[in-house]
Amino acid sequence: MSGALKTAGHAPAPVSGHSGGQHLHLVVAGLLAVLTIGAFGAVWGGLLSGAALFPVLAFLAVAQITLQLLFYMRLRWDRRLFTMLFLGGVVLAVLIDLATKSMLVR
Amino acid sequence: MSHGADTAELASAPSGPFHEATAAENNKLGIWVWLASDCALFAALIATYLTLHNSVQHAPTAAQLFDLRLTATATFVLLLSSMSMGIGVEALQRNDVPGMRRWLWLTVALGAVFVGMQAFEFTTYWHHGLTLSASDFGASFYTLVGFHGLHVSFGVAWILSLLIFSYRRPITAADAWRFEAASLYWYFVDVVWVVIFTVVYLMGKVG
Amino acid sequence: MAAISERMPRVRSEAGNPALANIWSWMTTVDHKRIGILYLFSAMLFFLLGGTEAFLMRLQLMRPDNTLISQTLFNQLFTMHGVTMIFLAVMPLSIGFINYMVPLMIGARDVAFPRLNALSFWLFLARGLMLNSSWLLGQAPNAGWYNYAPINTGGVFNPGIGIDFYVLGLQIAGIGTLLGGVNFLVTILNMRAPGMSLMRAPMFVWTALITSILIVFAFPPFTINLVLLMMDRLYHTGFFSATRGGNVLLWQQLFWIFGHPEVYILILPAFGIISEVIPTFSRKVLFGYSSMVFATVVIAFLAFMVWSHHMFTVGFGAVVNSVFAATSMAIAVPTGVKIFNWIATMWGGRLRFTTAMLYAVGFLFTFVIGGISGVMLAVPPADYQYNDSYFLVAHIHYVLVGGALFALFAAAYYWVPKITGRLLSEKIGKWNFWLVMIGFNAAFFPMHFLGLYGMPRRVATYPPGLGLASLNLLSTVGVFVLTIGVLLFLYNLQYSRRHGAPAGSDPWDARTLEWSIPSPPPDYNFTKVPLVRGRDPLWVEKRIGDGTVPAAEMEEAHHGDGHHPQGAIHMPSPSALPLVITGGLLLAAYSALYKSDLTAILGILVAFYGVFRWMYDGDPGFHVVPKEGAR
Structure with a gap:
């Protein structure tokens, strides 16, 4: 899929890696829409409340983010290094937020 | 005494020609480092919000103000824009430049709609008395969500500049990474929005 | 040297004036070596400024009840001294050496993003000029280098615009430093010469890599902190205002989440320098290379886990304090591994005590003292006693001067010959080292005791009769000696530029790739991309090959x-x-x-x-x- 671009006589170095095709984008977008509606419905429709709500919302958010990272951002096919870097950022972000909330909010 | 260690290591001298890192490879890694770093940026903003969002003083609260229908619509707009971005880059890979332009124009339009909705949302809240200095809930809310809005605006300008680029120059394979870099950034902005939608809006509504 | 076949495309016409053209070529340069020189040169100027500020403070503290400097001015002096030394001197000096040396050490022709590199430098210079322009425009920042809330938010606590310079200057700085971190991370990960796996990279390259990671992850929280403060000051939000429902501790929290990794950003390149200098002048491979790499990675990881030890006394409670005390003390383990590895590298080696080596060995002594006082500070109950006293001042100077700065001096004696093509005078160098070593210890060792006797930091004077006078006098005398030592270094630089012996490509019989090319290196560094056949590539070729690094077979570019x-x-x-x-x-x-x-x-x-x-x-x-x- 990478050699398709017409180049001025060079070896092609186009958009790298696999990207899954147009079809995949539609499928992922559909899944994301379902998850968003789920989260929206849980709160707006009052389907869940209290203690059950937080883990469900967290799960839905993590699922959406994972889908986007793996398929839209192509981490599934790209260098492992990118995944490690980004996970490093995410882990640090979670650490900062949990620590700050537990230390500063009484 | 170091002789032995040196010779042992020589066994693993590389074979085959050396592939120099291309601009595309460097740029892509650079973008990923930047996005990872941006996680820490938003982490600090979210930490601020989590610390201060209950400090409402006499200003309206999240539960009073938020209209989840509006925000959910904005979420769908951004989601659609991610999809159109993906299909646009896909079109470029098939060397379908007009197709790429169509989808990228759609992305720009959706991004602009999202920013417009945010501007509408902010002015509405402002008129209800949630100003920057009214309460720390307001201050941390506007800063966090506004920072994301700035990210979206920057992305819109970036994609626009790529579109202009595509009209004024022939796009070669060596340019493809520019589009891919912008797309990675755009998806990332959507990822951050999922977090904000969940942490600020959904959880804010239930308190 | 090489003939340039095609003239470099100029950005603008040079109007015929060669001097202007030269200046313009420096201003528009994207060459990592020139940018490295720009960093080193400007950082040295800022270092002199920060040194002058310290000198003035020591003059004030020389005698009890001294009235040379008012508390108002003293506040500005210690703030600008800290900000200057950390953000405008030590960090950019490290970045200068990283800029110049890392591409040479990994066999690359430039960094991954040369233009971005230039932007990082100019943003750094802009921050330096902006911060220091505050002296001329009314008032310098005056709330300490960590600028605590609520004295930083202005209003009744601290009227005046001093803090604005801090906020805006460091905000610009943050962007530039972050971009630099991205640049070196990509350079080191993507642009190593063939054969140089990460586990063959010189330790200085490793520490530059880890430093870049710390920069990339630690600076964003600081950026946000500065944004919040700017909003408080300009748009009257109340993030840090306790009376309006804000949280003063939020500033401390976000500051130290950045601030502690920042300390390692300052010291890790120093570890890298020591790890290059000691093997070269011991004629041995670095002992325990893999454990050195591992220790560096562990330090980086722990760097994000210890921030709250700067806040032991704010009252987070026993659990939080215990956790952070444990992680803080844990850092002593990988650091200790490094110290023992350096000593083991020297053990049985053929030692040559050049000035660079003297500084490296001096580093071992002084840094260990700083490390020990660090572990003492990591004990929360004892920290209640040390907190905000001169004990802390002694600690930070033992790690940042006795640690980072000694290593930077070692780096100067080791690498300046590569940059200028001439050796620095060893004779002046020895004087320079001993004066700095003696002056430094005389200046800062007494501060441990001053702190334990109860002398608070950041107070402009002290009354007589408390037993503080003689140690303060000793400290000031030490600073005089230290100053002479530092001035001798500057003289050495100037003297050796004309009279120094030609360095040749490899004056130290060294081990790494930068010594395989001429001094100073040509614009493109390497005529042919080198092939790396082992750790310490040049040394390997000296032992096994003909002493020259072979060229790699290239894929068609x-x-x-x-x-x-x-x-x-x-x-x-x-x-x-x-x-x-x-x-x-x-x-x-x-x-x-x-x-x-x-x-x-x-x-x-x-x-x-x-x-x-x-x-x-x-x-x-x-x-x-x-x-x-x-x-």
Whole structure:
């Protein structure tokens, strides 16, 4: 899929890696829409409340983010290094937020 | 005494020609480092919000103000824009430049709609008395969500500049990474929005 | 040297004046070596400024009840001394050496993003000028280098615009440093010469890599902290205002989440320097290379886990304090591993005590003292006693002067010959070292006791009769000696520029790739990309090969412009865009200071113009062909 671009006589170095095709984008977008509606419905429709709500919302958010990272951002096919870097950022972000909330909010 | 260690290591001298890192490879890694770093940026903003969002003083609260229908619509707009971005880059890979332009124009339009909705949302809240200095809930809310809005605006300008680029120059394979870099950034902005939608809006509504 | 086949494309016509053309070529340069020199040179000027501030403070503290300097001025002096030494001297000196040496050590012709590198430098210079312009424009920042809330939010606590310089200057700085971190991370991960796996990279390259990671993850929280403070000061939000429901501890929290990794950003390159100098002058491989790498990674990881030990006394409670005490003490383990590895490297080696080596050994002594007082400070109950006393001042100076700065001196004696092509005088160097070593210890060792006797830091004077006078006098005398030592170093630089012995490509019989090319190196560094056949590539070739590093077999390169002459080397073009962007941001920053919205928007627009022009233009670069027979 990478050699398709017409180049001025060079070896092609186009958009790298696999990207899954147009079809995949539609499928992922559909899944994301379902998850968003789920989260929206849980709160707006009052389907869940209290203690059950937080883990469900967290799960839905993590699922959406994972889908986007793996398929839209192509981490599934790209260098492992990118995944490690980004996970490093995410882990640090979670650490900062949990620590700050537990230390500063009484 | 170091002789032995040196010779042992020589066994693993590389074979085959050396592939120099291309601009595309460097740029892509650079973008990923930047996005990872941006996680820490938003982490600090979210930490601020989590610390201060209950400090409402006499200003309206999240539960009073938020209209989840509006925000959910904005979420769908951004989601659609991610999809159109993906299909646009896909079109470029098939060397379908007009197709790429169509989808990228759609992305720009959706991004602009999202920013417009945010501007509408902010002015509405402002008129209800949630100003920057009214309460720390307001201050941390506007800063966090506004920072994301700035990210979206920057992305819109970036994609626009790529579109202009595509009209004024022939796009070669060596340019493809520019589009891919912008797309990675755009998806990332959507990822951050999922977090904000969940942490600020959904959880804010239930308190 | 090589003949340049094609003239470098100039950004603008040079109007015939060679001096102007020369200055312009430095201002638009994207060469990592020139940018490295710019960093080193400007950071040294800032170092002298920060040193002068310290000197004035020591003069004030020489006698009890001294009235040379008022508390108001003293506040500004210690704040600017800290900010200058940390952000404008030690960090950019490290970055200067990283800039110059890392591409040479990994066998690359430049960094991954040469133009971005130039932007990082100009943003650093802008921050330095902006911060120091505060002396001339009314009031310097005065709330300490960590600038605690609520004294930083202005109002009744601290009227005046001093803090605005801190906020806006360091905000610009943050962007530049972050971009530098991204740049070196990509450079080291993507651009190593063939054969140089990460586990063959010199330790200095490893520490530069880890430092970049720390920069990339630690600076964003600081950026946000500064944004919040700016909003508090300019738009009257109440993030840090306790009376309006804000949280003063939020500043401390976000500051130290950045601030502690920042300490390792300062010290890790120093570890790397020591790890290069000691093996070279011991004629041995670095002992325990893998454990050194592992220790560096562990330090980076722990660096994000210890921030709250700066806040033991704010009252987070026993659990939080215990956890952070444990992680803080744990850092002593990987650091200890490093110390033992350096000692073991020297053990049984053929030691040559050049000035660089003296500084490295001096580092071992002084840094261990700083490390021990660090562990003492990590004990929360005892910390209640040390907190905000001169004990802490002693600790930070033992790790930052006795640690980072000693290593930077070692780096200067070790690497300046590569940069200038001439050796620094060893005779002056020895005087320089002993004066600095004695002066430093005389100045800062007494501070441990001053702190334990109860002398608080950041107070402009002390009464007689408390037993503080003689140790303070000793400390000030130490600073006199230290100052003479530092001035001798400057004299040595100047003297050796003319009278120094020619260095040749490899004056120290060293081990790494930068010594396989001429001093100073040609613009393109390596005529042929080197093939790395082991750790310490040059040393390996000296032992097993003919002493020269072989050239790698290259895949056919394809640049944007199609055909280029046989054997030609692709070079990035100089650019004025980094200056444009920096100028725009500087205009915006000064406008925010004086609340001038229109010019602020103009500045931002100029900066954005620069950014988009940059992305739009790309860089075709140009080619040079090295002369036949050039190495």
